[in-house]
Ligand SMILES: Nc1ncnc2c1ncn2[C@@H]1O[C@H](COP(=O)(O)OP(=O)(O)OP(=O)(O)O)[C@@H](O)[C@H]1O
């Protein structure tokens with residue numbers, strides 16, 4: 001069999017940043033009509049490779065070929081003109097503009113005298129939105145959309161031209177299952193038109209479902225390419241992290257203590273109503289539901305970011321009023337928020353300072369922040385969470401997406417809170433670290449912390465939780481113990497099918 | 503490894519200010535030998551001290567993610583008030599009273615921007631003119647002079663020397679060290695960076711954003727009061743408009759030093775460098791024989807250059823080819 005000409009080929013790409021050799025001679029190609037997965041741990045260099053391809057970073061060495069013709073990429077616009085389109089890991093939309101303007105940014109259809117042809121713009125956008133099967137319109141302001149819907153807009157951008165190659169960098173990190181199905185349809189459609197697709201993801205089940213080949217990077221080096229049909233998760237994992245994973249659930253049953261946090265009749269306007277639950281010391285309580293079910297809002301209310309309209313919160317049996325995150329932190333509540341860039345990190349600050357931010361007041365020697373104490377905390381959690389960075393001085397903005405997420409987790413774990421709430425804790429995290437974070441959550445519970453895990457990933461909730469609260473549209477539908485829960489009854493509960501069971 | 507066009511762009515963007523400064527300095531030194539004479543250099547530092555003291559305070563405001571355009575007119579206010587009170591209640595009481603009143607103005611701005619979350623540009627631009635009105639009301643529009651200029655110890659801050667070092671330089675240096683420690687080494691300083699770098703993340707970290715912003719304006723007002731004291735003590739008499747236009751020079755110095763207008767970046771030390779760069783360039787322009795007024799234009803050009811390079815450093819190239 002002769003290989004068709006690859007639509008895209010990279011040869012010996014080297015890219016260094018100060019202190020990091022992010023790519024070390026990587027070669028890689030994509031054929032027409034193929035979905036090619038790019039996998040690797042957090043910080044392995046996947047996003048960097050794609051940024052080199054897109055003209056955002058200039059490589060130190062190496063060549064790029066499009067349809068076997070050598071090119072030098074100097075800007076994303078140029079890449080797009082050559083038929084290479086990117087869906088980036090970090091959203092890059094203009095909040096104040098409409099969906100249509102965002103999708104056609106830089107290439108708005110024009111009438112005479114440079115006036116924008118709005119009718120044409122909206123018509124073309126509507127056609128794209130129809131393909132994406134979304135519920136918002138071309139005229140919606142992007143800032144008003146949920147993260148998942150913004151992701152769909154980002155995907156829409158790829159559909160304005162007829163591309164030769166489309167690169168998806170963790171497109172599903174914040175999509176719901178239904179939206180994923182749409183995305184996969186879009187990909188299949190592109191594939192049938194002979195477009196080559198690079199698909200970066202940490203989710204094995206997706207990779208095995210839609211890709212043809214899998215290439216693996218490790219520490220910036222190319223580790224090989226596998227045919228998806230001839231391999232399995234274990235082999236890919238070994239190539240990625242150099243060992244197999246123990247995916248069995250940590251069943252160590254430990255004594256549970258008293259109720260640490262209890263919530264009674266908690267409501268917040270239309271966001272959620274009449275929520276009751278309790279979590280004990282030593283217990284992991286999972287919250288499962290669709291995006292928009294009100295789980296994040298409950299967490300934010302407990303953390304003092306929203307004012308409840310009714311109901312009470314009890315901490316260690318005492319009723320408390322939490323007016324601000326300052327109160328919450330003082331009372332021993334930590335929240336790992338779902339939006340790491342917006343809510344979790346100060347990107348212009350270094351790794352250590354980000355991690356110690358909530359407790360900087362307590363880390364002083366005299367009037368000054370104690371360097372030693374801070375570095376000790378940073379080192380401890382860098383090792384515990386396996387954070388890949390050249391040092392604590394590195395700006396958080398320069399870390400890979402997954403390592404950024406680990407900084408946020410470290411930041412709140414190091415507070416040693418009584419109640420730890422984690423909202424989508426493993427979004428964008430590689431398989432190895434994911435299972436480490438899961439066992440970390442179990443360990444914390446074993447040490448007597450009360451942990452609440454909010455997740456949209458069913459395997460994750462099933463894996464870590466002692467009990468699971470299923471939510472649908474702002475209401476608690478049902479509570480499950482880990483013995484009674486099954487995938488089926490959980491799905492039923494979060495789609496609002498079962499009636500509430502007391 | 504070859505230097506690509508992108509690398510050169512990045513280097514220019516990052517170190518552009520220093521490169522431009524070096525070119526200026528060499529040009530001035532070639533044009534006029536006096537430029538690098540010791541007494542000229544000391545003179546530049548001395549005459550930059552008042553501006554410098556104000557820039558130290560504004561550094562906190564800018565890193566916290568806001569602007570302060572009221573410092574020039576607030577400095578006029580402090581100067582007029584302390585001169586007026588000097589003859590009425592004596593210097594010992596006049597100085598603390600003036601500091602108190604100036605801090606009150608700072609607290610008011612801090613309240614509006616921090617707690618009421620009003621846009622700092624609008625608030626401080628408004629305060630620029632409101633405080634000017636306040637100053638004129640206080641003075642009745644007249645120049646303010648100390649009656650007995652030779653018989654007061656009040657000239658100490660502006661005119662005396664300790665160990666041969668002029669007091670303004672000493673105060674500027676001392677304040678720079680103290681504020682540098684406050685910003686770089688204390689929890690408060692850390693929070694200023696966090697609030698300016700990402701306000702929402704700061705809130706999510708349990709940092710009282712409003713209070714931090716409030717305090718940055720208090721610090722700025724304190725520095726303005728100090729600058730007013732130096733100004734009044736140096737001249738022992740003043741017009742109502744003595745600080746007019748200084749807000750832009752101060753901002754230029756802060757941005758020149760590398761503080762980001764978007765907040766979250768900058769240091770006290772860099773601001774001091776920015777102040778000196780500005781001082782030397784203005785001095786150099788005079789020495790090569792350009793009219794005094796030219797420096798207004800040049801200061802504007804420097805602000806634009808600094809802001810441009812700041813943006814360029816962020817996107818890693820000098821201009822964006824995208825739309
Ligand atoms: N602008 C930058 N400056 C310095 N270092 C950088 C920069 N961008 C990336 N790096 C470093 O390069 C390495 C590779 O990062 P990259 O973002 O490509 O990882 P990734 O494989 O996409 O990881 P993830 O799965 O977490 O998204 C990391 O060590 C990262 O810290």
Ligand SMILES: [Mg+2]
Nearest residue numbers: 047089400401
């Ligand atoms: Mg990445």
